[in-house]
Amino acid sequence: MGRTFENRKHAMAKRGARDAKAFTRAGRLIAMAVKAGGPSPEGNPTLRRAIQNAKSVSMPKDKIQAAIDKASGQGDNDSYEPALYEGFGPHGVAIIVDAATDNPTRTIANIRAAFGKGGGKLGASGSVSFMFDLFGFFRLTPDGIERDELELELIDHGLEELVDGEDDDGKPQLILRCSRDSFGALQGALEERSIEPVSSGFEWVPKTTTEVTEAQADEISALFDRLEADDDVQEVFSNLVIAE
Numbered sequence: 001m002g003r004t005f006e007n008r009k010h011a012m013a014k015r016g017a018r019d020a021k022a023f024t025r026a027g028r029l030i031a032m033a034v035k036a037g038g039p040s041p042e043g044n045p046t047l048r049r050a051i052q053n054a055k056s057v058s059m060p061k062d063k064i065q066a067a068i069d070k071a072s073g074q075g076d077n078d079s080y081e082p083a084l085y086e087g088f089g090p091h092g093v094a095i096i097v098d099a100a101t102d103n104p105t106r107t108i109a110n111i112r113a114a115f116g117k118g119g120g121k122l123g124a125s126g127s128v129s130f131m132f133d134l135f136g137f138f139r140l141t142p143d144g145i146e147r148d149e150l151e152l153e154l155i156d157h158g159l160e161e162l163v164d165g166e167d168d169d170g171k172p173q174l175i176l177r178c179s180r181d182s183f184g185a186l187q188g189a190l191e192e193r194s195i196e197p198v199s200s201g202f203e204w205v206p207k208t209t210t211e212v213t214e215a216q217a218d219e220i221s222a223l224f225d226r227l228e229a230d231d232d233v234q235e236v237f238s239n240l241v242i243a244e
Contacts, residue, residue: 022057025100025234030050031079032081033050033071034071052196052197083104084125086123086126086129087111087122089223090219093120095237098234117226131208131239132207137178139175140197157186212243220238
């Protein structure tokens with residue numbers, strides 16, 4: 001058996017929360033949400049989620065509002081679109097890169113270069129995604145929440161799993177997972193109960209894992225660093241498990 005990489009992956013995905021790149025990435029998600037559903041959070045659940053995630057990386061309110069205004073046509077704005085890239089890292093580890101880009105040609109060139117320099121290889125669409133399931137997730141602060149009661153109530157709204165997790169500082173969180181189709185229903189159920197997630201979104205969870213040593217994991221981590229250094233990259237997922 002190996003040690004799950006979930007917590008380590010989460011920490012990697014959240015490293016940007018400690019620097020200005022996190023604001024750039026959060027702003028792009030806000031822009032895409034506004035383009036898709038309008039600038040009013042009340043009528044746009046995707047925008048509400050993007051704002052929550054921006055707050056989770058301590059993005060100031062004025063920057064959040066500026067991103068909304070920019071995307072709604074008040075000033076110069078760029079048009080971003082989601083992009084997904086798949087490939088293999090060192091030691092056969094499957095990797096999915098979630099991105100938001102205004103220039104797909106630039107982004108794929110940068111992602112391909114990062115894979116190559118990191119000892120991996122960018123694959124074709126579908127080359128590794130079949131090894132993963134796409135789940136919606138909501139991360140909650142457990143304070144004041146009756147876990148068992150909440151779990152029972154949310155099963156009827158699409159909850160598939162409620163597990164313990166941690167934030168970057170080791171503080172406990174509750175992680176709720178659901179299918180992609182049930183995301184809106186579960187988000188609505190939490191809002192009805194006045195429960196505001198720390199963050200939410202979608203994550204690729206591996207069906208099977210690739211076990212590596214600590215030294216090999218460090219090598220793969222260097223590839224993750226290269227990928228996450230690109231402003232277009234939002235999240236990096238893998239099926240890596242560290243051997244005990």
